[in-house]
Amino acid sequence: MHESTHHHAETFKSKVEEAIGVTVSHCYQCGKCTAGCPLNEEMDIMPNQLLRILQAEMPGYEEKILSSLSIWLCLACDTCYSRCPQEVLLSKVMDYLRQESLRQNKVNPKAKDILSFHKAFLNSVKMNGKLHEVGLTIDYKLRSLNLMQDVMLAPSMAAKGKLAIFPHQVQNTKEIAKIFKKITDSEGGKQ
Amino acid sequence: MRIGYYPGCSLEGSSKEYNDSLFAVAEKCGVTLEVIKDWSCCGASAAHNLNHDLALALPARTLALAEKQGLEDIVVPCAACYSRIAGTKNEISNNIAVKAKIEGYIDLKLTADVKILTVFEFLQKYIFPTVDQHIVNKLNQKAACYYGCLYTRPKEIAAVEQIENPMEMDEVMAKAGATPIDWAFKTECCGAGLSVSRTDIVAKLSGKIIEDAADRGAESIVVACPMCHMNLDMRRPEIKKQLKKDINIPVLFITQALGLSMGIPADKLGLNKHYVPTDKVVNCIVKMEA
Numbered sequence: 001m002h003e004s005t006h007h008h009a010e011t012f013k014s015k016v017e018e019a020i021g022v023t024v025s026h027c028y029q030c031g032k033c034t035a036g037c038p039l040n041e042e043m044d045i046m047p048n049q050l051l052r053i054l055q056a057e058m059p060g061y062e063e064k065i066l067s068s069l070s071i072w073l074c075l076a077c078d079t080c081y082s083r084c085p086q087e088v089l090l091s092k093v094m095d096y097l098r099q100e101s102l103r104q105n106k107v108n109p110k111a112k113d114i115l116s117f118h119k120a121f122l123n124s125v126k127m128n129g130k131l132h133e134v135g136l137t138i139d140y141k142l143r144s145l146n147l148m149q150d151v152m153l154a155p156s157m158a159a160k161g162k163l164a165i166f167p168h169q170v171q172n173t174k175e176i177a178k179i180f181k182k183i184t185d186s187e188g189g190k191q
Numbered sequence: 192m193r194i195g196y197y198p199g200c201s202l203e204g205s206s207k208e209y210n211d212s213l214f215a216v217a218e219k220c221g222v223t224l225e226v227i228k229d230w231s232c233c234g235a236s237a238a239h240n241l242n243h244d245l246a247l248a249l250p251a252r253t254l255a256l257a258e259k260q261g262l263e264d265i266v267v268p269c270a271a272c273y274s275r276i277a278g279t280k281n282e283i284s285n286n287i288a289v290k291a292k293i294e295g296y297i298d299l300k301l302t303a304d305v306k307i308l309t310v311f312e313f314l315q316k317y318i319f320p321t322v323d324q325h326i327v328n329k330l331n332q333k334a335a336c337y338y339g340c341l342y343t344r345p346k347e348i349a350a351v352e353q354i355e356n357p358m359e360m361d362e363v364m365a366k367a368g369a370t371p372i373d374w375a376f377k378t379e380c381c382g383a384g385l386s387v388s389r390t391d392i393v394a395k396l397s398g399k400i401i402e403d404a405a406d407r408g409a410e411s412i413v414v415a416c417p418m419c420h421m422n423l424d425m426r427r428p429e430i431k432k433q434l435k436k437d438i439n440i441p442v443l444f445i446t447q448a449l450g451l452s453m454g455i456p457a458d459k460l461g462l463n464k465h466y467v468p469t470d471k472v473v474n475c476i477v478k479m480e481a
Contacts, residue, residue, distance in 0.1 A: 038380045038396055073392075076239065077380040078344035082354055091345070098240050117388040121237035125249070129231040131200035140387060150387070153425070160464040162205045171229050179252065182296050183244045 012062040013054050020096050026086040027051040033080035033090055043070040047080055047090055054093075066101040072111035074098075116143035126180045129170030134163055194317065195262030195305070196224035197253060199272040199417075200232050206269075206417035208461020212446040213268055213310065215455050220321050224266060227257045233275035236384035247289065248296040250279035255299035268310040268446075270416035271383070274341035277307045277348040309342055309350040310415045310445060311359045318449070322366060327454040329368030332475040334448070335409035335440075336360040336371050337400065339419045343378045354378070360445055364413055367452035368479070376403045381422040394429040397422045401430055405438045411472050412442045420444060424466050441469040451476060 017023060033047040034040050045053070045068045053061050065071070074094040081089050101107050107115055120139035124132050141147050157163045170176060202210040217224055230253045239246035254276065257265050267273040280303045283290040294301055308316065338357050342350045351357035355378065361371035379400060382393030401423060404412050414420050423430075424442040431437055447460045451473065462469040 038382075039392070041395075042392060073385075073389075075340070075380055075383055075385065076236065077340035077383075079340070079380070082344045082346055089345075095239055095243060099242065102241060113388040114385065117384075118237040118240050121235065122241065122245070125232045125234065125237075130203070131232050131235070133200070133204045137387075144388070149390075156466070157205065161207060162464065164204045168200075168203050170231050176231055178298075179248050179296050180245065183242065183248060186244070 011057060013057055016054065016093060016096055020089070020092045022089050022093055024051055024054045024088070024093075027055065027084075027088050028086065030085060032083045032085070033088075036079045036083050038077060038079065039070075039073045039075065042073050044068050045070045047074075051088065051090070051093075063106065065097060066104060066106040067108050069108045069110050071097045071101060072108060072114045113144045113146065116140055119143065124167075126177060127173065128167040129173050129176040130168050132164065132167035134165060135167055192264065193262055194222065194224055194313075195257050195260065195265040196226050197230055197257075197265055197267045197272060197276065198226065199267065199269040201269055201417035201421075206420060206444075208464045209268060209417055209420070209444045209446065212444055212450050212455075212460040213266075215459055216314075216318060216446050216450050216453065219325050219450075219453050219455065220318050222317050225260070225262060227253060227262065227265065228260055229256060233272045235271050235275065239275070244292070244296065246275065247279050247282060247293050250276040251283065251293045251301060252297045252299065254280060254303060254305060255297060255301050257305050258302055259299075262305060264306045264308055264313075264316075266308050266310065266313045268415070269418070270309075270339055270341035271418055273307065273309055273350065274348065277350075280305075280307060281348050311363055312350060314363050314445070314449065315359070319366070322449075322453075325453045326367070327479055328452045328476045329479055330364070330448060330452055330472075330475060331477045332369050332410040332472060333372050333408050334364045334369040335374050335404040335407065335412045336364055336377065336445075337381075337404075337412050337414050337419060337423070338378050339414070339416055340378065340380045340383070342415070360413060360415060363445055363449060367449050369411070369413075369448065372404075372407050372409055374403055374407045374409070376400045381419050383418050383422070386418070386422055386426065390426065390429055393422050393426055394433040397426060398430045398433040401427075401438050401440065402434055402436070404440055409440055410475060411448070412440055413445050413448055414442055415445045427467050439467055439471075441465060441467045441472050443469065443472065 031048045076091045078091050117140050120136050124136045234246050234249035284303045343354045351359050364371045382396040386393050450460045
């Protein structure tokens with residue numbers, strides 16, 4: 001399919017493109033993605049800049065992208081994609097970059113809490129087959145050490161019947177754990 | 192037609208009132224929902240952030256179980272679940288290799304031909320045909336319908352006709368006798384999954400939404416997603432701090448709003464479970480003349 005890959009050495013950019021079927025050179029830097037991004041004020045690399053960095057392939061660009069905070073702040077709201085005149089699926093690029101950043105241990109220290117939350121969430125699903133909000137909260141607090149956060153919400157949530165103390169579970173939780181394990185194994189054992 | 196139902200995790204916990212009000216409205220119109228037996232979590236933002244295969248395998252398991260149960264339509268009342276399940280259906284329908292790989296992970300076969308309905312699509316398809324005979328109240332208030340991201344984007348799975356100015360929820364609110372308003376933040380993001388890990392960002396994003404609704408004279412904000420509800424309602428103290436303004440517009444689930452117009456009591460619809468008091472909304476209601 002991609003004959004050109006036989007002639008050029010594989011680069012980080014070509015790996016991204018191949019993995020998700022997006023062509024980064026399609027972007028002509030109009031900047032609509034950044035203009036509409038709800039998190040542009042918080043990001044260290046703007047969405048259009050991220051694509052520009054991938055396009056230019058300057059030395060050290062892989063490191064720069066994988067250790068950025070932006071890739072973890074992206075909410076995958078897809079405002080960028082829906083307004084992109086070239087239909088570059090940036091949220092898919094972001095998904096791929098996050099996974100690669102995690103795999104290569106390059107996660108930006110400021111994204112620690114965000115990552116802790118995602119991990120605690122998946123851990124709860126792995127154990128129960130469903131999310132247990134109370135379990136998630138405790139797990140997240142232990143991982144992030146934000147122990148006192150939202151503590152004041154607990155009594156009111158309990159009073160409103162919004163807290164399930166015990167988890168709801170699927171009939172056979174082993175079945176869910178097996179799906180997690182198969183996927184982990186197929187990736188060479190690292191999650 | 193047997194209508195399947197995927198509650199999702201939030202509707203069994205923090206957003207129980209969304210579940211209860213949906214069932215109350217369906218019951219009033221004699222519509223039965225069949226829960227997908229042994230459904231599991233869709234994986235939400237966590238799975239697609241950390242592992243693409245897992246983000247497909249978890250919703251695929253639920254899709255396969257729904258097919259096995261013989262369900263044709265599935266109602267998914269959470270925007271995040273809707274996005275994950277409809278997105279998975281879209282991806283495995285368009286890629287045979289991905290489909291085979293995912294079937295291997297879940298040990299179940301898939302055809303992916305069930306139809307996924309949002310709550311407002313469900314209301315329009317199954318409740319609207321008989322709703323007029325049940326509506327006894329006029330909500331009589333200006334309502335800002337908030338759609339957020341995941342019903343409107345990406346376009347491949349959008350549940351609305353116009354992605355920048357959707358009207359589907361507005362139509363439901365008009366039916367309930369409210370006046371849906373034109374406003375600027377209908378499809379902006381509330382901050383969704385960062386609610387716990389970056390509450391500061393959620394306060395900023397959700398604050399802009401609340402502020403615009405207030406500036407345009409909304410008396411209620413209507414949502415169809417438990418995450419949006421949590422951010423706009425439960426996070427109001429953080430939002431007030433961010434805006435340095437006290438805005439007390441209540442946030443209703445669309446099924447609660449429609450339920451009120453059908454004369455279902457407020458506590459049965461779970462209006463007492465909200466953080467921002469909802470009595471102002473209830474006080475606006477006027478009885479329709481027979």
